[in-house]
Amino acid sequence: MTRPPLPHDFQRPVPAFAATSDSVTEGGMLRPLHTLEGGNLSPQLSWSGFPTETKSFAVTCFDPDAPTGSGWWHWVLFDLPAEVTGLPAGAGSGTFPGLPPGAIHGRNDYGTKDFGGAAPPPGHGLHRYVFTVHALSVEKLGLNDDASAAAIGGTLGFFALGRATICALYENQ
Template identity: 45%
Template structure:
């Protein structure tokens, strides 16, 4: 399995959970990508909650990354920055394109498909198991000041040095 955290600073962890990710997998096909041809996929982001972040956290970032995508650089499915420190959950479908379920001040960046929304899992048929990393990053700054059309990779570059801790929820998907 590719480790997306190699080369990043070693930081403490905290708890991340989801009612929609069960036993290392998605609980329903609706969380997968209809946009990318998965039958029954609706590109609905799973609910995600977290606890135990450092008390000096000033904001959170939530990302979803698939390092196994056949691109040479993985695939960023979702990135939300500038989530206020008082928030500890994003509801199901917070990644919709109208941003109606995001907390005030949060910014949803374009994913690798360049859509400002959540794109569900969609490993190419027969490509094998893909490992997904739903990560909540606790930062020591209230905002990551980057353009709203920035890539998730650029977000990560600008977060470097500001990460106090991170919590990770892993799941796997395979399309046979």
């Protein structure tokens, strides 16, 4: 059986750069505080090695294993200034501590404009949570916070210069 596709498998290829986190690790399990019921806290993220022509960044979190036929967008954050190279834990949650001025939270699939933690159906198995930092060729996407996650994701693909990903796991037993 082949792996289910990741969101970027459907977009044009771009160079990879590095993303790191004190909160989540590649292939590691999400901690309860990053789940919907356990704290709903957005993770800390940092990035480096992105293309020099980057004019802004976006951060997304997508669950391609959600039983919807189209996955589940947990976080859609865009218009981060090019000089921003990280977000503290919680920047996408609650009162948004450390969220840079001008950054816009798009509507996630919960219908909220913030980070929505992992919440796979009980017993559905292991889900992948793909945290992606997108380096973009424009300062502003030209979208507002009511744009759908799918529309934002498509626009990110068009303007992407590079991507950095961390894929974490979670299962609701």
